Amino acid sequence: MLLRETVIQAITSLTVNKLRSWLTIMGVAVGVFSIIAVMTALDAIDKSVESGLTSLGANTFQIQKDPAMVFGSGHSRNFYANRKEITYKQALLFRKYMEGRVRNIGFIIVRPANLAKYANRTTNPDVAMTGGDENFAASNGFAIAAGRNLSENDIRTARNSAVIGSELAETLFPSGENPLNKFIKVNGEVYTVAGVFVKKGAAFGQSQDNFVLIPITRFLQHINENSSLSITVEALSRKEYQQTIDRAIGAMRLARGLTIKDVNDFEIRTNESLIDSFRDIKIAISTGAFIISFMALLTAGVGIMNIMLVSVTERTREIGIRKSIGAPRTTILRQFLFEALFLSIAGGLIGVLVGVSAGNILALKFNLPPIFPILWITVSMVVCSAIGMAFGLFPAWKAANLNPVEALRPK
Amino acid sequence: MQSLCKFYEMGDQVVKALDSIDLDFGLNDYAAIMGPSGSGKSTLMNIIGCLDTPTSGIYELNGQQVAEMDDDELARIRNREIGFVFQTFNLLPRLNCLRNVELPLIYAGVSPEEREARAREALQRVGLGDRITHKPAELSGGQIQRVAIARALINKPSIILADEPTGNLDTATSHEIMKIFGELSEAGNTIILITHEEDIARYTRRIIRLRDGKIESDKPQ
Numbered sequence: 001m002l003l004r005e006t007v008i009q010a011i012t013s014l015t016v017n018k019l020r021s022w023l024t025i026m027g028v029a030v031g032v033f034s035i036i037a038v039m040t041a042l043d044a045i046d047k048s049v050e051s052g053l054t055s056l057g058a059n060t061f062q063i064q065k066d067p068a069m070v071f072g073s074g075h076s077r078n079f080y081a082n083r084k085e086i087t088y089k090q091a092l093l094f095r096k097y098m099e100g101r102v103r104n105i106g107f108i109i110v111r112p113a114n115l116a117k118y119a120n121r122t123t124n125p126d127v128a129m130t131g132g133d134e135n136f137a138a139s140n141g142f143a144i145a146a147g148r149n150l151s152e153n154d155i156r157t158a159r160n161s162a163v164i165g166s167e168l169a170e171t172l173f174p175s176g177e178n179p180l181n182k183f184i185k186v187n188g189e190v191y192t193v194a195g196v197f198v199k200k201g202a203a204f205g206q207s208q209d210n211f212v213l214i215p216i217t218r219f220l221q222h223i224n225e226n227s228s229l230s231i232t233v234e235a236l237s238r239k240e241y242q243q244t245i246d247r248a249i250g251a252m253r254l255a256r257g258l259t260i261k262d263v264n265d266f267e268i269r270t271n272e273s274l275i276d277s278f279r280d281i282k283i284a285i286s287t288g289a290f291i292i293s294f295m296a297l298l299t300a301g302v303g304i305m306n307i308m309l310v311s312v313t314e315r316t317r318e319i320g321i322r323k324s325i326g327a328p329r330t331t332i333l334r335q336f337l338f339e340a341l342f343l344s345i346a347g348g349l350i351g352v353l354v355g356v357s358a359g360n361i362l363a364l365k366f367n368l369p370p371i372f373p374i375l376w377i378t379v380s381m382v383v384c385s386a387i388g389m390a391f392g393l394f395p396a397w398k399a400a401n402l403n404p405v406e407a408l409r410p411k
Numbered sequence: 412m413q414s415l416c417k418f419y420e421m422g423d424q425v426v427k428a429l430d431s432i433d434l435d436f437g438l439n440d441y442a443a444i445m446g447p448s449g450s451g452k453s454t455l456m457n458i459i460g461c462l463d464t465p466t467s468g469i470y471e472l473n474g475q476q477v478a479e480m481d482d483d484e485l486a487r488i489r490n491r492e493i494g495f496v497f498q499t500f501n502l503l504p505r506l507n508c509l510r511n512v513e514l515p516l517i518y519a520g521v522s523p524e525e526r527e528a529r530a531r532e533a534l535q536r537v538g539l540g541d542r543i544t545h546k547p548a549e550l551s552g553g554q555i556q557r558v559a560i561a562r563a564l565i566n567k568p569s570i571i572l573a574d575e576p577t578g579n580l581d582t583a584t585s586h587e588i589m590k591i592f593g594e595l596s597e598a599g600n601t602i603i604l605i606t607h608e609e610d611i612a613r614y615t616r617r618i619i620r621l622r623d624g625k626i627e628s629d630k631p632q
């Protein structure tokens with residue numbers, strides 16, 4: 001029999017019991033939705049993380065007290081919490097030891113969530129304050145849009161100069177007002193705007209342009225002298241990258257005064273290590289979403305089987321009639337299998353549609369670019385079809401093998 | 412068919428629904444199978460119609476051995492060689508007359524255009540050319556049975572089998588239906604029908620009487 005007839009028959013039968021068909025379809029849709037939504041959001045985050053990280057510069061790595069993300073028990077958390085701060089003095093020593101072996105070494109301290117003011121305008125308390133030196137811009141991929149960068153002189157004299165990110169500039173100086181040489185207040189302290197950075201865009205779902213850069217020396221003197229520094233190192237070339245990391249570990253141990261039997265009390269962060277640790281989180285979330293979706297789809301599959309078995313029982317007579325006028329087993333089998341497949345594929349499509357929308361709405365909320373996770377959509381649709389097949393097969397087989405004499409016997 | 416038997420095991424008891432039946436039907440035969448309830452009429456018809464296979468014995472249809480066929484071969488035979496008319500009509504309630512009548516042609520792989528043309532023609536033959544888009548529920552019992560006859564005719568079967576085709580109809584309608592069967596017989600069709608009403612059987616040219624699974628008599632009239 002023609003495929004077209006089978007499809008028409010399947011759809012006709014399903015429309016007879018619309019509510020029942022819809023409920024079954026929704027069961028499948030929920031399972032697919034959860035996996036697609038999570039995967040869409042994760043893919044969106046993933047994309048932005050990788051682009052955000054690589055924008056740090058390919059030959060760059062960072063030295064910090066703590067790892068980017070800590071997993072595990074309180075024990076391992078305490079292990080990191082007991083580490084001593086990386087002081088400005090140690091950082092200067094480190095720079096001296098590495099002199100001439102690297103292209104660039106920058107120091108920064110970041111303090112999140114500050115309030116900035118200019119005239120009668122106030123920002124949300126979400127402005128990052130970064131203490132850095134004249135190398136900060138170069139090693140973090142920031143160019144100057146207007147004014148100037150921090151100078152060596154600013155650092156030496158711990159002057160109250162500031163270079164501000166483009167987003168902060170727009171908030172405090174809207175409609176094209178010139179920010180240069182204006183006095184802004186950050187947490188009550190007054191700074192002179194020396195320059196504005198070029199816009200960089202979002203990474204990790206966060207703006208990278210909502211910050212103020214002040215001389216690191218001023219940060220340590222006026223804000224927190226016990227802050228732990230983050231050191232950004234740019235190797236001379238890609239070829240010398242690993243060698244530079246090894247040398248930096250030696251220099252840092254020396255600067256921190258470690259003895260041979262001490263383990264490193266600092267972390268090296270590379271683009272790769274950050275991406276790796278993000279991947280760990282991603283795998284954990286994916287696994288969770290997978291298990292939940294799998295259970296949901298399994299339940300939906302049992303639902304399909306249940307509905308199809310009821311349908312076979314209800315339509316025993318129809319099956320008997322079809323067989324008596326010459327429908328072969330394979331045709332009956334195909335007809336019922338198609339109904340099961342139709343239910344599962346329709347559910348899958350709805351799940352994909354709603355899931356992709358929800359994932360993208362979530363991504364939009366976090367300022368991430370929109371995404372269409374082809375791989376996951378394909379996987380979901382394949383899994384849905386497989387579930388429709390697997391759980392539809394038994395009822396269809398039952399229908400196909402009904403004895404026509406029994407099926408036609410009046411009840 | 413020769414020494415055809417059909418046994419049903421009920422627990423430790425064996426019901427001999429058909430017991431050594433020998434029968435021959437020729438081309439353009441018009442026969443009635445009669446007998447009291449439980450005598451094996453329906454069982455015999457199911458075997459002739461290839462809905463069921465005998466426990467033992469030989470059944471040859473147009474030179475083909477039916478007893479050894481598998482389900483799908485039987486389905487093919489039913490589709491090409493047999494046209495059923497049932498006491499309870501057995502139309503699909505959700506399909507209109509045209510769709511019901513063309514159903515056997517779908518399984519025979521006939522193109523939609525040809526199916527529709529042939530279904531219209533068959534409905535015309537049973538006098539329902541103006542009811543093709545009606546659903547069974549919108550028709551009277553006699554009209555429904557005529558749709559069923561049109562469906563049985565559509566694939567030009569070797570045998571038309573009717574199990575008590577007038578059992579659910581009033582006398583006047585019954586005679587109308589029998590007139591159609593008479594016309595079909597005159598047109599050359601082979602027809603076997605089951606009935607327990609003598610005046611229905613009188614329309615046929617041969618009466619076979621069954622009792623307890625055995626042939627009691629087989630007479631032309």
Ligand SMILES: Nc1ncnc2c1ncn2[C@@H]1O[C@H](COP(=O)(O)OP(=O)(O)O)[C@@H](O)[C@H]1O
Nearest residue numbers: 419421426428447448449450451452453454455
């Ligand atoms: N599926 C079955 N299982 C057991 N016994 C059956 C079955 N079908 C028919 N029979 C028995 O076979 C005998 C003949 O039945 P049937 O052919 O239906 O008679 P009729 O149509 O003449 O009334 C009856 O005794 C009936 O009880």
Ligand SMILES: [Mg+2]
Nearest residue numbers: 449452453454
């Ligand atoms: Mg009977």
